[in-house]
Amino acid sequence: MGEIFRRIRYLIHRxxxxxxxxxxxxxxxxxxxxxxxxxxGNTLRIQEQAREAWGWTWLDRLIQDLRYAVRILARxxxxxxxxxxxxxxxxxxxxxxxxxxxxxxxxxxxxxxPGSLVRxxxxxxxxYTDGAPNSSLLFYEKNAKTLSAVMGVMGVPRMQVDxxxxxxxxSFITPNYFTELGTPAAIGRLFDxxxxxxxTAPPSVVISYGFWQRRFGGDPSVVGRIIHIDKKPATIVGxxxxxxxxxxxxxxxxxxxxxxxxxxxxxSHTLTDxxxxxxxxxxxxxxGVSAKTAGQxxxxxxxxxxHQHPKDIWDKEYIQISPGGHMQVMQPEMYQVGAMVAVFTxxxxxxxxxxxxxxxxxxxxxxxxxxxxxxxxxxxxGRIFRQLCTESLLLAMLGAxxxxxxxCAVMQIALTKLDMPKWxxxxxxxxxxxFTVAVMFAAAVFFGLMPAVQVARQxxxxxxxxxxxxxxxxxxxxxxLIVAGLFVRATQHALYTDPGFGYQQxxxxxxxxxxxxxxxxxxxxxxxxxxxxxxxxxxxxSVSLVxxxxxxxxVDRETTEIAGHKVLIYPNWVEPGFFQTMNIPILLGRTFYxxxxxxxxxxxxxxxxxxxxxNPIGQRLGDDDSTKSIVVGVAGNAHxxxxxxxxxxxxxxxxxxxxxxAMVVIARTAGAPDSLPAISKSISESLDPxxxxxxxxxxILYHDNISGIExxxxxxxxxxxxxxxxxxxxxxGLVAFTVSQRLKEIAIRIALGAKRAQVLSxxxxxxxxxxxxxxxxxxxxxAAGSKVLRIALYGxxxxxxxxxxxxxxxxxxxxxxxxxxxxxxxLRLDLAKTLHND
Amino acid sequence: xxxxxxxxxLDLLVLKTLDQKGxxxxxxxxxxxxxxxxxLLAVEEGSLYPALHRMEQRGWIxxxxxxxxxxxKAKYYRLTAFGRKELAAAEKxxxxxxxxxxxxxxxx
Numbered sequence: 001m002g003e004i005f006r007r008i009r010y011l012i013h014r015x016x017x018x019x020x021x022x023x024x025x026x027x028x029x030x031x032x033x034x035x036x037x038x039x040x041g042n043t044l045r046i047q048e049q050a051r052e053a054w055g056w057t058w059l060d061r062l063i064q065d066l067r068y069a070v071r072i073l074a075r076x077x078x079x080x081x082x083x084x085x086x087x088x089x090x091x092x093x094x095x096x097x098x099x100x101x102x103x104x105x106x107x108x109x110x111x112x113x114p115g116s117l118v119r120x121x122x123x124x125x126x127x128y129t130d131g132a133p134n135s136s137l138l139f140y141e142k143n144a145k146t147l148s149a150v151m152g153v154m155g156v157p158r159m160q161v162d163x164x165x166x167x168x169x170x171s172f173i174t175p176n177y178f179t180e181l182g183t184p185a186a187i188g189r190l191f192d193x194x195x196x197x198x199x200t201a202p203p204s205v206v207i208s209y210g211f212w213q214r215r216f217g218g219d220p221s222v223v224g225r226i227i228h229i230d231k232k233p234a235t236i237v238g239x240x241x242x243x244x245x246x247x248x249x250x251x252x253x254x255x256x257x258x259x260x261x262x263x264x265x266x267x268s269h270t271l272t273d274x275x276x277x278x279x280x281x282x283x284x285x286x287x288g289v290s291a292k293t294a295g296q297x298x299x300x301x302x303x304x305x306x307h308q309h310p311k312d313i314w315d316k317e318y319i320q321i322s323p324g325g326h327m328q329v330m331q332p333e334m335y336q337v338g339a340m341v342a343v344f345t346x347x348x349x350x351x352x353x354x355x356x357x358x359x360x361x362x363x364x365x366x367x368x369x370x371x372x373x374x375x376x377x378x379x380x381x382g383r384i385f386r387q388l389c390t391e392s393l394l395l396a397m398l399g400a401x402x403x404x405x406x407x408c409a410v411m412q413i414a415l416t417k418l419d420m421p422k423w424x425x426x427x428x429x430x431x432x433x434x435f436t437v438a439v440m441f442a443a444a445v446f447f448g449l450m451p452a453v454q455v456a457r458q459x460x461x462x463x464x465x466x467x468x469x470x471x472x473x474x475x476x477x478x479x480x481l482i483v484a485g486l487f488v489r490a491t492q493h494a495l496y497t498d499p500g501f502g503y504q505q506x507x508x509x510x511x512x513x514x515x516x517x518x519x520x521x522x523x524x525x526x527x528x529x530x531x532x533x534x535x536x537x538x539x540x541x542s543v544s545l546v547x548x549x550x551x552x553x554x555v556d557r558e559t560t561e562i563a564g565h566k567v568l569i570y571p572n573w574v575e576p577g578f579f580q581t582m583n584i585p586i587l588l589g590r591t592f593y594x595x596x597x598x599x600x601x602x603x604x605x606x607x608x609x610x611x612x613x614x615n616p617i618g619q620r621l622g623d624d625d626s627t628k629s630i631v632v633g634v635a636g637n638a639h640x641x642x643x644x645x646x647x648x649x650x651x652x653x654x655x656x657x658x659x660x661x662a663m664v665v666i667a668r669t670a671g672a673p674d675s676l677p678a679i680s681k682s683i684s685e686s687l688d689p690x691x692x693x694x695x696x697x698x699x700i701l702y703h704d705n706i707s708g709i710e711x712x713x714x715x716x717x718x719x720x721x722x723x724x725x726x727x728x729x730x731x732x733g734l735v736a737f738t739v740s741q742r743l744k745e746i747a748i749r750i751a752l753g754a755k756r757a758q759v760l761s762x763x764x765x766x767x768x769x770x771x772x773x774x775x776x777x778x779x780x781x782x783a784a785g786s787k788v789l790r791i792a793l794y795g796x797x798x799x800x801x802x803x804x805x806x807x808x809x810x811x812x813x814x815x816x817x818x819x820x821x822x823x824x825x826x827l828r829l830d831l832a833k834t835l836h837n838d
Numbered sequence: 839x840x841x842x843x844x845x846x847x848l849d850l851l852v853l854k855t856l857d858q859k860g861x862x863x864x865x866x867x868x869x870x871x872x873x874x875x876x877x878l879l880a881v882e883e884g885s886l887y888p889a890l891h892r893m894e895q896r897g898w899i900x901x902x903x904x905x906x907x908x909x910x911k912a913k914y915y916r917l918t919a920f921g922r923k924e925l926a927a928a929e930k931x932x933x934x935x936x937x938x939x940x941x942x943x944x945x946x
Contacts, residue, residue: 010895020903024864024913025887031865032883046884 065390087399090352095407097345098435104328109245112182114325120281124314131277146294148286149180152279157694159230168253172261188223188238196257203234211253212239243423266690267517274309291321347476351723353447354473355730360451362737385456392448400440471770473727478778484720485803487713494706494794500638502583506698507673508549511691514661523660533683542668544577549664550640551701562609573655589617589633592654601633606649646795728818736822747834853925856917863912
């Protein structure tokens with residue numbers, strides 16, 4: 001500490017100290033001269049050495065270098081502007097991407113002690129679910145000593161509030177939810193375990209700030225008012241704050257105590273059924289307890305639970321504990337997506353840096369004169385190198401500042417466009433700033449180091465370095481363009497190609513009979529009547545039942561291995577009429593008989609992989625002989641629950657009576673199914689007024705699903721275009737520079753009779769190899785890396801030749817234009833003037 | 839290592855001079871060392887001032903401006919309590935160095 005203070009003292013008083021040192025030595029010299037000695041030597045040098053004891057020489061040099069760098073950059077404002085702009089784009093894209101990651105996965109929620117919040121999920125080596133049954137939740141809450149609290153959230157389908165046209169999103173929560181998060185009420189009160197943990201307590205509901213504003217106009221007298229939720233009266237007890245932070249980013253309009261779920265959803269056995277994993281479980285680690293310790297205790301408790309409910313707890317089940325105090329609980333797949341985005345944005349940075357590196361190398365030639373002078377007056381290589389690095393760092397700093405501003409501006413716009421929780425702000429936090437600084441240094445090294453080494457060594461032939469940089473940016477742009485091309489193709493394919501099933505005139509009607517306590521027979525009766533009445537409705541062409549409806553909330557999938565590679569299977573349970581209703585062709589064999597057992601229909605892609613060159617009909621499927629089913633039919637490929645993944649395969653099983661409470665009605669109409677939702681609502685109302693089915697037109701769901709890939713395509717294309725633009729600018733700069741360097745040579749050649757075009761091609765030839773190699777390398781990298789994209793490409797092959805060819809063509813065209821633009825200058829050369837010049 | 843030892847020797851000479859003579863300016867130190875060593879040792883001015891600064895920075899010596907007999911302003915250096923302690927330690931280690939070197943020389 002004392003050392004630091006002493007140094008700072010020196011720094012502050014340096015001017016005075018400098019003066020003192022000089023006069024101290026002046027005195028010595030005078031005395032020595034008087035005594036006849038005259039060997040004091042170089043005063044300045046000694047002064048320098050003495051100063052070194054103060055420990056600030058490096059600062060002196062740095063300031064000197066910085067000053068020089070500022071002068072140099074200010075002297076060529078055009079170069080500086082382009083450099084900062086290119087860097088700002090490269091860094092800004094990365095800053096924006098990192099900010100998103102930071103907001104989602106790193107920034108702690110603004111709640112009480114976010115660090116100890118954990119997400120608890122059921123896992124076993126071959127099964128997983130994000131929910132848990134109520135019985136398990138209560139058991140863990142009662143017995144786990146490593147958890148100070150267990151919270152539960154059960155999301156439910158939208159519910160009807162009074163006579164509203166639009167239904168409200170709803171969740172049931174354990175009453176400790178808000179108290180554990182330390183959420184204050186905007187008005188009224190929120191739930192607390194004492195008052196709302198009792199099934200006999202008066203039904204109460206907490207509403208979100210947005211819902212309060214939207215539906216009640218922010219009326220403060222709303223507290224105490226009675227509203228009807230799915231026709232059940234309940235009292236609004238309070239309103240959530242504006243900037244409410246919830247677990248896992250769930251933000252429903254209305255919140256109700258979980259204990260009152262049977263009241264709101266009449267006939268439901270969800271809370272008492274140990275097989276119904278409907279509740280998402282969260283916990284708070286007890287003080288000083290690590291996630292690992294808690295995991296061990298929960299594993300032991302799960303084993304105990306298995307004794308109580310042997311049917312419902314899986315073999316080798318354990319509870320996976322992940323940090324819960326962020327907006328999003330990160331799953332491994334999300335990290336994959338994140339890594340992919342990171343590769344993309346880093347490629348942009350690479351293009352920007354390679355570009356700038358090329359420009360700096362080119363500039364270095366013009367600076368040879370200046371650097372030669374500096375070397376001549378005694379600067380050594382190290383000093384020149386340091387000077388050049390300082391310049392790069394200054395540029396990087398300016399670029400990073402501009403990039404940070406750009407990134408924040410982009411985020412600001414994105415946040416208003418995206419529906420983000422209100423506590424989220426686009427202002428960079430310390431992690432984003434740290435990241436920016438790190439990227440800045442990385443960029444400075446990447447674009448500045450190679451030119452600096454080359455220049456400091458005073459090497460004359462920098463062609464190879466320049467060629468390398470050209471190749472690098474061409475390769476990186478090529479990768480980005482190819483991926484963009486793939487996405488564009490996938491979007492087109494998704495938009496204009498038949499997905500293998502009818503979706504234009506389809507409606508799914510999900511009454512969730514199981515959640516209302518329907519037995520199989522009652523469910524069968526309900527569906528029989530509903531289907532009959534729907535069929536009797538004019539305009540309805542076909543009606544059927546399916547367990548996992550197309551683009552539904554639930555997806556079931558299994559992985560199997562066929563001939564050494566993994567295959568994803570999406571099983572489904574359907575009524576015989578399903579294929580006709582969905583317009584999925586039966587290519588071979590037949591559909592089911594009603595209630596048929598031990599029969600399976602597989603999709604064409606599955607049949608092809610499992611039994612290549614064999615007749616799939618009559619083959620057996622299943623693990624052991626007793627459950628083996630016979631393939632009775634082959635259906636056309638229709639990835640009704642995996643639209644974007646063309647590698648998916650399907651297996652259909654005939655729905656059994658036990659499946660009935662879980663079934664969903666699908667109906668196809670002749671025209672647009674505009675009036676059908678209202679009609680089915682009234683049918684449902686007359687069949688059972690307790691039930692509020694969720695009615696969804698498939699067309700809208702389909703377009704929602706596609707809009708995801710459309711957005712991704714937009715983003716990727718934008719990034720690709722930016723990269724190409726940046727490298728275009730870079731190539732223009734490089735060629736312009738090369739031409740201007742060789743202007744005299746060109747003029748002489750032309751004067752001696754060479755054709756202009758020939759000369760030009762000779763000049764440009766030095767770039768043809770790097771461009772070619774860059775294109776090849778980029779294509780190779782894209783081909784190898786795009787395998788992971790297959791799942792999102794809607795059936796476009798990741799080696800789709802059209803995407804590759806068009807990307808390479810576009811890139812090549814831009815490069816040629818970028819090279820010819822400045823080269824035209826050489827064609828219009830005024831020979832006499834050029835040759836007479838100096 | 840050699841360089842460090844030589845630097846240590848210079849430090850020792852300067853500290854000892856200041857200990858014996860009290861306040862002194864840089865030129866005086868040079869003269870004193872020359873005289874006291876019987877012209878055997880000559881302190882290089884080039885290393886003296888960096889050394890003085892280093893020692894001042896470490897808090898072994900203090901400096902103040904004062905007038906010489908001839909009426910010229912000069913910087914006078916003075917030993918601090920801390921410097922005195924350092925001198926004792928340096929003397930001891932120098933003694934040991936000399937003893938050690940001598941023992942090795944005699945061994946042959």
